[in-house]
Amino acid sequence: MRFVSALFLSAAMGAALLMSMAGVSKAGGADVFKSKGCAACHYTDGPAKEKTIADQLAKKGPELWYAGSKFRPGWLGAWLADPKPIRPYKYNSLTEKNAGGHPKLSGGDAGQVKDFLMGLTVKGVAAAPPMKDIKKIKGKKIKGKLTFTKKQPCSGCHLYPARKKVTGGFTGPSLVNAVARLNPNWIQAYMENSKAFKPVKDMPNFAGILSKADIRNVTKFIMSFKPKAK
Numbered sequence: 001m002r003f004v005s006a007l008f009l010s011a012a013m014g015a016a017l018l019m020s021m022a023g024v025s026k027a028g029g030a031d032v033f034k035s036k037g038c039a040a041c042h043y044t045d046g047p048a049k050e051k052t053i054a055d056q057l058a059k060k061g062p063e064l065w066y067a068g069s070k071f072r073p074g075w076l077g078a079w080l081a082d083p084k085p086i087r088p089y090k091y092n093s094l095t096e097k098n099a100g101g102h103p104k105l106s107g108g109d110a111g112q113v114k115d116f117l118m119g120l121t122v123k124g125v126a127a128a129p130p131m132k133d134i135k136k137i138k139g140k141k142i143k144g145k146l147t148f149t150k151k152q153p154c155s156g157c158h159l160y161p162a163r164k165k166v167t168g169g170f171t172g173p174s175l176v177n178a179v180a181r182l183n184p185n186w187i188q189a190y191m192e193n194s195k196a197f198k199p200v201k202d203m204p205n206f207a208g209i210l211s212k213a214d215i216r217n218v219t220k221f222i223m224s225f226k227p228k229a230k
């Protein structure tokens with residue numbers, strides 16, 4: 001009797017172990033995300049939920065339901081383990097400085113949560129090209145630079161690394177190191193239809209103002225943004 005139940009138990013444990021190994025990374029990451037309280041400030045199921053300014057102001061952190069289409073996995077895993085401010089101002093504020101202090105994850109947890117978040121992709125946004133092919137993405141950098149720095153007010157709201165120093169405005173996320181952080185295909189999708197991702201006005205909608213070619217060019221310019229001034 002004892003022998004039988006022990007056998008049964010170990011078989012059941014073996015099956016459970018196999019099952020948990022199959023989905024170890026993603027299921028694990030989703031669990032860590034919940035148990036660490038991340039869901040108190042971020043939602044991970046799309047489409048966008050915020051409809052009014054009040055909805056937007058009630059959000060304590062950016063939406064993550066398309067994180068897998070937006071971020072590069074290498075950047076995401078490293079940032080979760082050692083987060084540094086991205087937005088110069090506190091989330092949803094136009095006056096208070098972002099003091100940092102975003103919750104940190106230990107190495108193992110950061111890896112699992114990164115895998116979970118990278119699984120949250122949206123249709124119509126292709127995965128980021130490998131870093132070694134970043135120079136091959138279509139667009140004219142010089143034209144994109146003109147759009148970003150002169151023709152459109154982008155640099156009035158976004159920090160970016162210019163030739164000698166980091167410069168620009170503070171009301172949007174910093175675009176310093178955008179090449180390592182953002183998927184260029186997502187940037188284009190966002191510029192073409194920002195409402196799908198952020199329906200409550202947070203950045204002027206450039207759909208209809210910038211042509212597809214303009215958007216490709218400005219994305220190409222953004223992909224030249226490294227961690228430091230050149």
Ligand code: HEC
Nearest residue numbers: 036037038040041060061062084085086087091103105113
């Ligand atoms: C108290 C609210 C709060 C909690 C809890 C929280 N976050 Fe955040 N999170 C924020 C805010 C605010 C930002 C924007 C930070 C910035 O721009 O510097 C952010 C940014 C992020 C980003 C980058 C998103 C983007 O669009 O730039 C990721 C990824 C993220 N958080 C993941 C997590 C994970 C994983 C956890 C759980 C360990 C977590 N957060 C816990 C508030 C929170």
Ligand code: HEC
Nearest residue numbers: 062148152153154156157171172173187202203204206218
């Ligand atoms: C009036 C200020 C403003 C202007 C002008 C502006 N942006 Fe933004 N931008 C924002 C805000 C605000 C967000 C998103 C805020 C958030 O997610 O918390 C954003 C988000 C972005 C993002 C995504 C960054 C990220 O990490 O989530 C990119 C890329 C971007 N803008 C590029 C541009 C380009 C290119 C232009 C010019 C064609 C431009 N922006 C003009 C305010 C602005």
